[in-house]
Amino acid sequence: MEGPGAAMPRNRLAVxxxxxxxxxxxxxxxxxxxxxxxxxxxxxxxAVLIALAGLLALLIQAFAKGSSALSLDLFTNPxxxxxxxxxxxxxxxxxSLELIAGVILFVIPVGIGAALYLEEYADxxxxxxxxxxxxxxxxxxxPSIIYGILGLAFIVRGPLDxxxxxxxxxxxxxLLVLPMVIIASREAIRAVPDSIRQGSLALGAxxxxxxxxxxxxxxxxxxxxxxxxxxxxxxxxxxxxxxVGATVFVTFDPTPxxxxxxxxxxxxxxxxxxxxxxxxxxxxxxxxxxxxVVLLAMNSFAIWLRNRYEQxx
Amino acid sequence: xxxxxxxxYGEKAIHGLLAACAVLSVLTTTAIVISLIGPTIxxxxxxxxxxxxxxxxxxxxxxxxxxxxxxxVVGTLNVTLWxxxxxxxxxxxxxxxxxxxxxxxxxxxxxPTLEILAGIPTVAIGFFAASFILPEVIQPLWPGDxxxxxxxxxxxxxxxxxxxxxxxxxxxxxISEDAMSAVPRGLHEGAYALGATKAKVAVRVIFPAALSGxxxxxxxxxxxxxxxxxxxxxxxxxxxxxxxxxxxxxQAMTSYIATTATGDxxxxxxxxxxxxxxxxxxxxxxxxxxMISIRLVRKYREVYE
Numbered sequence: 001m002e003g004p005g006a007a008m009p010r011n012r013l014a015v016x017x018x019x020x021x022x023x024x025x026x027x028x029x030x031x032x033x034x035x036x037x038x039x040x041x042x043x044x045x046x047a048v049l050i051a052l053a054g055l056l057a058l059l060i061q062a063f064a065k066g067s068s069a070l071s072l073d074l075f076t077n078p079x080x081x082x083x084x085x086x087x088x089x090x091x092x093x094x095x096s097l098e099l100i101a102g103v104i105l106f107v108i109p110v111g112i113g114a115a116l117y118l119e120e121y122a123d124x125x126x127x128x129x130x131x132x133x134x135x136x137x138x139x140x141x142x143p144s145i146i147y148g149i150l151g152l153a154f155i156v157r158g159p160l161d162x163x164x165x166x167x168x169x170x171x172x173x174x175l176l177v178l179p180m181v182i183i184a185s186r187e188a189i190r191a192v193p194d195s196i197r198q199g200s201l202a203l204g205a206x207x208x209x210x211x212x213x214x215x216x217x218x219x220x221x222x223x224x225x226x227x228x229x230x231x232x233x234x235x236x237x238x239x240x241x242x243x244v245g246a247t248v249f250v251t252f253d254p255t256p257x258x259x260x261x262x263x264x265x266x267x268x269x270x271x272x273x274x275x276x277x278x279x280x281x282x283x284x285x286x287x288x289x290x291x292x293v294v295l296l297a298m299n300s301f302a303i304w305l306r307n308r309y310e311q312x313x
Numbered sequence: 314x315x316x317x318x319x320x321x322y323g324e325k326a327i328h329g330l331l332a333a334c335a336v337l338s339v340l341t342t343t344a345i346v347i348s349l350i351g352p353t354i355x356x357x358x359x360x361x362x363x364x365x366x367x368x369x370x371x372x373x374x375x376x377x378x379x380x381x382x383x384x385x386v387v388g389t390l391n392v393t394l395w396x397x398x399x400x401x402x403x404x405x406x407x408x409x410x411x412x413x414x415x416x417x418x419x420x421x422x423x424x425p426t427l428e429i430l431a432g433i434p435t436v437a438i439g440f441f442a443a444s445f446i447l448p449e450v451i452q453p454l455w456p457g458d459x460x461x462x463x464x465x466x467x468x469x470x471x472x473x474x475x476x477x478x479x480x481x482x483x484x485x486x487x488i489s490e491d492a493m494s495a496v497p498r499g500l501h502e503g504a505y506a507l508g509a510t511k512a513k514v515a516v517r518v519i520f521p522a523a524l525s526g527x528x529x530x531x532x533x534x535x536x537x538x539x540x541x542x543x544x545x546x547x548x549x550x551x552x553x554x555x556x557x558x559x560x561x562x563x564q565a566m567t568s569y570i571a572t573t574a575t576g577d578x579x580x581x582x583x584x585x586x587x588x589x590x591x592x593x594x595x596x597x598x599x600x601x602x603x604m605i606s607i608r609l610v611r612k613y614r615e616v617y618e
Binding site: 033036037040041043044045046047048050051052054055057058061062065109110111113114116117118120121122131132134135136137138139141142143144145146147148149150152153154157158175178179182206207208229232233235236237238239242243266269270273274281284285288291292295296299303 | 321323324327328330331332333334335336337338339341342344345347348349351352402403404405406407409410411414423425426427429430432433434435436437438439440441443444445479482483486510511512515516533536537539540541542543546547567570571574575580588589592595596599600602603604606607
């Protein structure tokens with residue numbers, strides 16, 4: 001009788017033999033395959049490196065061009081065509097902050113509300129709910145300039161008739177990023193497991209109580225990440241603002257409802273960028289640096305938030 | 314059915330309120346369509362629709378003006394073509410690398426870094442395209458007088474195309490990578506067990522299995538490229554030009570809209586209506602592509618999730 005002790009070395013021998021054969025086989029791959037494999041892997045790596053090099057070149061070029069114009073004057077001085085060395089971004093920065101405040105005020109309640117409806121209330125077998133869903137996915141990919149046309153025809157003029165005021169620009173940007181907020185919030189809400197909902201409902205909580213006390217608290221990090229990414233998109237958007245009245249030579253601090261006009265950071269950068277003189281090019285690059293720093297900070301915060309509070313169920 | 318003992322009007326009100334938020338999105342689309350259609354019909358009362366769709370001269374500022382939209386549609390396609398020629402190989406290469414080759418640690422750093430590209434404002438990419446890609450990359454590398462030569466030109470379609478390419482690489486890479494990661498492990502293991510090399514697994518197994526997601530990412534990227542405004546305004550110029558020559562200045566649909574519909578345009582003028590007619594063309598072009606892309610994404614989700 002062979003005991004387990006006797007079988008062990010034999011098993012080990014068999015395994016070692018099998019491993020050696022396999023490795024020998026693998027080593028004997030046709031030469032063409034080995035070369036093709038290496039070339040393929042090299043090309044893939046090259047693709048990644050080209051994309052990263054593009055990003056790096058963009059950042060380095062902005063710093064190389066703009067560092068000479070970087071100073072506190074950028075934040076305190078209004079724009080100027082006559083004195084580029086004293087020109088700044090003050091009204092544009094204030095305008096952008098006000099625009100963004102409006103976007104946040106609009107997008108948080110409406111975006112989360114729509115996401116909650118679609119995830120918690122809507123019966124997705126009904127055609128109208130599917131229509132809403134496809135519609136939101138499509139809106140997320142509509143070109144931003146089309147939102148500019150909407151803003152011009154519907155908000156600035158037409159039914160809402162607000163005129164070329166900052167609030168109209170803010171509402172246009174809010175509609176532009178709303179689909180992003182809804183999609184991100186839906187994903188965060190969907191990640192909350194059903195057992196939480198059922199447990200809460202079984203204890204006698206109403207649907208809204210379940211949402212408010214269980215689902216929202218659990219999905220807030222994901223929602224916040226989506227909101228931050230959407231806001232950073234709104235902050236960098238230029239094209240729709242050109243259509244809804246963001247003008248360039250605003251030398252005073254803009255207010256939300258004033259008919260005197262307003263400005264925004266990317267629009268101001270655009271205006272400096274189209275001037276060929278070296279000084280204005282430097283100003284444009286300096287403005288880009290400021291925007292990139294703010295946006296990178298916001299994006300990093302969003303990623304940190306997601307990693308820090310992401311719940312694994 | 315379980316019935317609550319009180320009518321719960323509050324719950325019903327909340328239900329209605331949340332539904333209203335969702336309906337707002339449908340209203341947005343309706344508002345877009347309405348605001349485009351009205352002035353577009355007004356435009357076609359002045360300019361025959363055939364002249365608009367099939368004309369090749371876009372000269373709204375001349376007397377008499379000519380509104381042949383093909384000139385600026387081709388301008389848009391010119392830029393899009395070069396952008397896609399750059400972005401498809403780079404984006405797909407990056408996606409295959411990230412999903413099949415990269416270690417989890419590399420993937421965790423490279424993917425968010427690429428996504429930073431997607432978050433950079435397009436006005437910054439446009440500035441980069443006009444003041445770096447054009448003078449420092451294209452002009453020194455362009456072979457002499459080929460296609461008319463690149464020297465001394467302040468605007469060209471290729472510069473905008475490469476800028477747009479840079480912008481959409483992360484869209485292609487990220488969505489394709491998601492689709493490839495959704496392919497079940499069993500397919501990899503089966504192919505390896507049959508003796509396939511890594512490259513063969515990636516190209517012949519994973520790639521076809523994830524094809525609908527990959528195509529969706531490319532269609533979505535084309536839609537983005539067609540709708541991009543600031544990069545084409547800054548780097549491609551505003552000269553309507555019916556050509557696919559990469560080193561010519563062109564005008565895209567979006568740059569016509571952005572440079573014409575600025576604050577002081579008067580509501581009733583033919584230029585104002587032309588902006589909406591071009592906007593309608595742009596909206597429907599991107600709508601078709603978005604619908605295809607949404608459908609394809611749903612298809613791969615259905616197969617594997």
